[in-house]
Amino acid sequence: MLLLEANIVEQISSVGTHPPHVEQPLLAARGSEAAATAAAAAEHGGSGVEPGLRCELLPQLEGGGGDEQRAGWRTVPARCVLYIESYMLGGQYDRDVETAVECIVGYADGLVVGDDGMDAWVLDVDDTCLSNLLYYQGKQFGYGAPFDPTAFKSWARRGICPAIPQVLILYKKLLERGYKVFLLTGRDQETLGATTTSNLILQGFIGHERIFMRNKTYRGQGAVAFKSTIRKQLVAEGYRIRGNVGDQWSDLQGDCVGDRIFKIPNPMYFVP
Known part of the structure; x- marks a missing residue:
């Protein structure tokens, strides 16, 4: 969901419930922006946002229908492409991410970090640390063709x-x-390990303890199962996961998710 202007902020209870450890700095969608997007879609030959199809929920940070809509889509409906493009490129996405990060920093600064070096954070990579906006922009934000793993791997290999x-x-x-x-x-560790590591370093992500990728042991596992296994491994090693940050709910669900989870907005795709 979108970052609200101060004069139309709604309480989180009006949107729905969520686990108590979920940090939700962003709340409901802006009706004015949704209306403007619908009008723009109509100008481009579309019918705007039809009843039951709420494009404004796609960048949501709170379970309110967006994920349920996307879970049934192989491609993004034409009438949502303009909305996603406007959100990602028009400045709202950047402002929403900034708000989320401010919330995370405030939480992290309020914790007491132990002297034993075992207080940990887990961060996702794609569209959490590194942006794939250029790739998805070139794919019309998922309109017209389903996700192509081969094409995405070719993009990621470029680093x-x-x-x-x-x-x-x-x-x-x-x-x-x-x-x-x-x-x-x-x-995938085998095909993208070296490139991903280099990409992260070149972009300034230096000093992390470890990076975990899928190896052959985890191929075929869903995101929740794979990431749960890795987090359980960290906890077994004695680490205290104080926070967990990702752009997909599947980054933040399952076992050993941490003391608090934080979602980065992403209307471009959905990973179950």
């Missing part, structure tokens, strides 16, 4: 994903505070 600047700031602040940072991604 040119830019950092999401607000998250890079967060990353550095966590390290400065003495937290151990672990990066956890569903990317």
